[in-house]
Amino acid sequence: MKIFSAAQLKKADELTIKIQGITSTQLMERAASLVTNEIDKRLQNADIAIKIFCGIGNNGGDGLVIARQLIEKGYRVKVFVVNYSDNRSQDFLINYDRLKETTNDWPEYIKDEGDFPEIDPNDFVIDAIFGIGLNRPLEGWIGELVTYINQSKAFILAIDMPSGLFSDRVPAEKDCLISANFTLSFQTPKLVFFLPQTMDYVGDLQVLDIGLDRDFLSSEKTNYELINKHEARTLYKPRKSNSHKGNYGHALVIGGSYGKIGSVLLSTKAALRTGAGLVSTFIPKCGYNILQTALPEAMVITDKNEEKLTNIDHRMDPSVICFGMGAGKDPKTVEAFKELLQKTEKPMLIDADGLNMISENQELLEFLPKKSLLTPHPKELQRLIGDWNDDFEKIEKVQEFTQSHDLVLVLKGSHTFVFGEGHVYINNSGNPGMATAGSGDVLSGIIAGLISQQYSSLAAAILGVYLHGISGDIVAENRSYQALISGDIVENMGAAFQALFAD
Ligand SMILES: NC(=O)C1=CN([C@@H]2O[C@H](COP(=O)(O)OP(=O)(O)OC[C@H]3O[C@@H](n4cnc5c(N)ncnc54)[C@H](OP(=O)(O)O)[C@@H]3O)[C@@H](O)[C@H]2O)[C@@H](O)CC1
Ligand SMILES: Nc1ncnc2c1ncn2[C@@H]1O[C@H](COP(=O)(O)OP(=O)(O)O)[C@@H](O)[C@H]1O
Numbered sequence: 001m002k003i004f005s006a007a008q009l010k011k012a013d014e015l016t017i018k019i020q021g022i023t024s025t026q027l028m029e030r031a032a033s034l035v036t037n038e039i040d041k042r043l044q045n046a047d048i049a050i051k052i053f054c055g056i057g058n059n060g061g062d063g064l065v066i067a068r069q070l071i072e073k074g075y076r077v078k079v080f081v082v083n084y085s086d087n088r089s090q091d092f093l094i095n096y097d098r099l100k101e102t103t104n105d106w107p108e109y110i111k112d113e114g115d116f117p118e119i120d121p122n123d124f125v126i127d128a129i130f131g132i133g134l135n136r137p138l139e140g141w142i143g144e145l146v147t148y149i150n151q152s153k154a155f156i157l158a159i160d161m162p163s164g165l166f167s168d169r170v171p172a173e174k175d176c177l178i179s180a181n182f183t184l185s186f187q188t189p190k191l192v193f194f195l196p197q198t199m200d201y202v203g204d205l206q207v208l209d210i211g212l213d214r215d216f217l218s219s220e221k222t223n224y225e226l227i228n229k230h231e232a233r234t235l236y237k238p239r240k241s242n243s244h245k246g247n248y249g250h251a252l253v254i255g256g257s258y259g260k261i262g263s264v265l266l267s268t269k270a271a272l273r274t275g276a277g278l279v280s281t282f283i284p285k286c287g288y289n290i291l292q293t294a295l296p297e298a299m300v301i302t303d304k305n306e307e308k309l310t311n312i313d314h315r316m317d318p319s320v321i322c323f324g325m326g327a328g329k330d331p332k333t334v335e336a337f338k339e340l341l342q343k344t345e346k347p348m349l350i351d352a353d354g355l356n357m358i359s360e361n362q363e364l365l366e367f368l369p370k371k372s373l374l375t376p377h378p379k380e381l382q383r384l385i386g387d388w389n390d391d392f393e394k395i396e397k398v399q400e401f402t403q404s405h406d407l408v409l410v411l412k413g414s415h416t417f418v419f420g421e422g423h424v425y426i427n428n429s430g431n432p433g434m435a436t437a438g439s440g441d442v443l444s445g446i447i448a449g450l451i452s453q454q455y456s457s458l459a460a461a462i463l464g465v466y467l468h469g470i471s472g473d474i475v476a477e478n479r480s481y482q483a484l485i486s487g488d489i490v491e492n493m494g495a496a497f498q499a500l501f502a503d
């Protein structure tokens, strides 16, 4: 699903109104009905006090329509107009009159702190104060109102966006913004819903299709895309029945050091479970018995050194090399890595200590084969490209870095971001149970397994990250977040592939 800016969404609204021959009031009615239905589906006519805080722009207009529709369905609704200016939007005014025709319980105006209403923790609060039109931080009593609503402990549903959250920048630390339990957003999600600095304000997210013009949505260009099942499925390559293991490539996993052979084992197993035809592992000697015993399906070659990598003499022609997990940063290993980079032409996947070695020896960057994949977590990224001021600057810096070196970069996190060919793909699968030792090693193996089956680096990264998350979701459902360990993610890759095609 594409992610658009506020300006693009406004353009989509205007175009839709023109092409569909409707008024903006009708579009607002359509959008609000979808919200009302979602609320009604969940509340099931429960006798809960619903308090709707409406701004005076179109987000507030949405709130007024939702209020009217809920009242018509018999809900107990109280509307508060957050009167931050006299500049009411046309659709706010129209819907204000319509609401007054529906109920005798007219909206109350909030003009300063003295007007803040009581909010009970059992109330259901709807935040329709600001949406994508917010253009400066909330000041004075408006900011205090937002803090007051947050502190009420009532359930908060945000319409389109939590008020105070900008669509194109990170708020300052002192800024006030709604911390929603749930956000119902119109047509496409906003980028800030997925950034580490802003995602916590959104709560659970649902995107409502309000029927904006299809042609515009499909032709309008954007650098950001959210990856759900639909997008992942389109990347999947079915296996031919008339095929053999040679058609699915040979992945070579290189890494490990004394005490860290498990990481290579996890990556190797993940590459096999993802469908690589052959998988070999190159490790220090101490890992030989461990690997051969734990994973008879893999072939094992060892370094001359007992405890670390010193001379990577693999004499193979693998489809892809996955390097770095558990490798350590011994100077001899750095030297061996440099030689490996110099003699490898196909794209490589570099993870963990491989990334740290590059960070500390930036001259290695120039030997990276084109389209190679780097899979840092935020700390590894920072070592690689330096600090950033906020998440927007981070995205800019990573874009510049990946484009100047012709790389694909997988920035791991609760929403993993894949950067490639100037675009940013934001993963929407996975869960906090995956914050556990070795789950990154598993991801590297999955992506290497896909590249070995002739997926491009970018497609392998996007699909691999999605499948990794889905596998983790399947484990969490059966086992809880806490009990999830990374080996479970490998074991459930089969279920993850099947889930791609389940409804
Ligand atoms: N047909 C459509 O377009 C549809 C739109 N839809 C809905 O419209 C929403 C966007 O509505 P919107 O553009 O009216 O902006 P909104 O978020 O209500 O607020 C803007 C107002 O706030 C003001 N302002 C800004 N910052 C401020 C601050 N810090 N402190 C104080 N004031 C501040 C700013 O005024 P200014 O003072 O800058 O002139 C302006 O008056 C969108 O999120 C969705 O919910 C849906 O119904 C679908 C159909
Ligand atoms: N809260 C979370 N939600 C979803 N995925 C997560 C979460 N926390 C971690 N992950 C995923 O788990 C993996 C952790 O990788 P990494 O930090 O490299 O771990 P390790 O070094 O232990 O292998 C990444 O793929 C990341 O996206």
Ligand SMILES: [K+]
Pocket (backbone or CB within 6 Å): 059, 127, 128, 129, 130, 131, 158, 159, 160, 161, 162, 163
């Ligand atoms: K809002």
